[in-house]
Amino acid sequence: MAAPTRSAMRILSPRIHSTRQTTPSPITHQIRRLSSRYSNPAKRGFAAAPAQSPSFLGSASENAGEGSEQLRDPHKAWEAKRQYHLGRMRFAGMGLLLSIAGLALVISNIDLDSLEQAEQKRKSGQQMDAPDDANAQFQGKEVHVIGAGDGKRIVAQGAGADIELVETGTSSVPHFPKTIFLPTDPNSKSAVAAQPNSPGNPGNIDNQEEYTLVGLGIRTVMWIQVYVVGFYIRSKDISTLQEKLIHYVNPIASTLVPAEKEDLRKKLVDPAASREIWTQLMEVPGIKTAWRVSPTRNTDFSHLRDGFVTGIQKRTQEAKQLAGSAGPSEYDAEDFGKSIQDFKGIFAGGKAPKGSILIMARDREGGLDVLYEPKPEEGKRKEMEVLGRVEDERISRLIWLGYLGGEKVSSEAARKGVVEGCVEFAGRPIGSAETMVA
Known part of the structure; x- marks a missing residue:
């Protein structure tokens, strides 16, 4: 029995061995391969980019928690998107309004008179680049x-006396006269503003200054x-203006040296000093001046009045602030309010x-x-008329x-022009400027 048994065992042993080491199926082998590849992060061949939320939800990297919460809540995501588009609409609306306002401003400032003149020149065959000075x-x-x-003179010549002019710096109103003549009593019916001995005022200079x-x-x-605005002083009062300006800087001088002229220039543009100087110059009775x-x-009286x-x-308001709590000022009186209404009228x-x-x-008062x-x-x-x-x-x-x-001030350019004129007057001996004008 021993021999047959051993031979049978030799025959059966390879089969028993094969059953113990069963080869896995192709499907099982594939599962094992994929599992080993993705279950170990170190063996991954690429790094996936983190998902980002839409632009209207903000950056996921900056606020990942809030973005995730918004994505989980559809209502919050919809509200954020709505706010984003509303902001875009507001921005576009502001741009549209600014464009319309800019267009309206440009149209309102077109000089129609110049355009009409240019069109007339074009139709008449004149050259557009012809100088206007001619x-x-x-x-x-x-x-x-x-x-x-610097020594050039600009003169308007024609019937009557010549008029010496100065340039203003704008082509709309290119010249201002160096001297003007105003009626001594504007409320007089015989008072006119024509130049003496002109056709509008023949032989009569008594009512002109x-x-x-x-x-x-x-x-x-x-x-x-x-507008162009010029400050004038009655020629008879120039010496008084000189004296007050000079003595404000140097009480014993009859004219100012260059260093003193520069000091006066600085004072006339300084807020406090300029207010003090001109308040003294306008003490009544005093000098006669005009603007x-x-x-x-093209404008109207209402726009000028408002300015x-x-x-x-x-x-x-400035005077009240300077007065402080010293009590009611002269501008709080009822008659001052009435005077403003009279001026508006x-x-x-x-x-x-x-x-x-x-x-x-x-006037002097x-x-x-x-x-x-x-x-x-x-x-x-045309003849000048008295408004009030x-x-x-x-x-x-x-x-x-x-x-x-x-x-x-209302016009910094006008103040600078007046300051330079005052400094020029103060740089001459008292009375000499008035003689030069005459």
């Missing part, structure tokens, strides 16, 4: 330039030119086209006279300070 006129007189450089230009400048709102205003674009009233209000409607002239004259000369037609000067008068000297004083004294 046909320039001032109050119906042709303008001629004599000489060159000569005023000399001190300085001028352009009044601008943002970058828009509104000559010529619009550079003057704004200047009055600024200087009124002077500008009761009406147009002020480009090239017309508005004059505000302050501080009374304010407002005169208006319409724009000349076909080179013919305000007796309260506080009104003219505040308007004058609005241009000359304090921190922010």
Whole structure:
């Protein structure tokens, strides 16, 4: 039995061995391979980029927790998207409004008169680049330039006496006269503003007074030119102006040396010192001065009035702040409010086209006279008319300070022009400037 048993075991042993080491099926082998590949991070062949939330939900890297919460909450995601698009709409709406406002501003500042003249020149066959100086006129007189450089003179020549001019710096109102003639009593029916011995005032110079230009400048709102404004003083009062300016810097001098002139220049632009100097110069009874205003674009009396009233209000508030708690000021009185209303009533409607002239004259007692000369037609000067008068000297004083004294003035260019004129007067011996004008 032993031999057959051993032979049988030899036959069966390979089969038993094969059953113990069963070869895995192809499917099982594939599962094992994939499992070993992805279950071990070190064996991965690539690094997957983290998923990011949409742009309207913000960066997932900056606020992953909040982004995940928003993604889990559809309502929050929808609200965030809604806010994003609302912001875009608001931004686009603001851009549209600014574009419309800019277009309206450009259209409102187009000089229609210049366009019409250019169109007429084109139709008549004239060259568009022809110089305007060849046909320039001032109050119906042709303008001629004599000489060159600093010594050149600009003169309007024609019927009557010649008029010496100065350049303003704008082509809309290119020239201002060095001297003007204003009526001694504007409320008199016989008072006219024509130059003495001219056709409008033949042989009569008793009701005329000569005023000399001190300085001028352009009044601008943002970058828009509104009008040219010039400050004039009665020629008889120039010596008084010289004396007060010189003695403010040096009480014993008769003229100022260069260092003192620079000191005066600084004081006239300093907010506190300029306010003090011009307040002293406008003490009543005092000197006679005037502002000559010529619009550079078509406007009306209401716009001019609003600008003057704004200047009055600024200087009124400034004076009250300087007074502090010292009690009611002179501008809190009821009669001052009535004077402002009277001043507003002077500008009761009406147009002020480009090239017309508005004059505000302050007499020795501080009374304010407002005169208006319409724009000349076909080179013919029109007669000046009196618009009204305000007796309260506080009104003219505040308007004058609005241009000359304090921190922010209505026209910084005009103040600088007046300052240079005052420094020039103070640099001459007292009385000499008045002789030169005469």
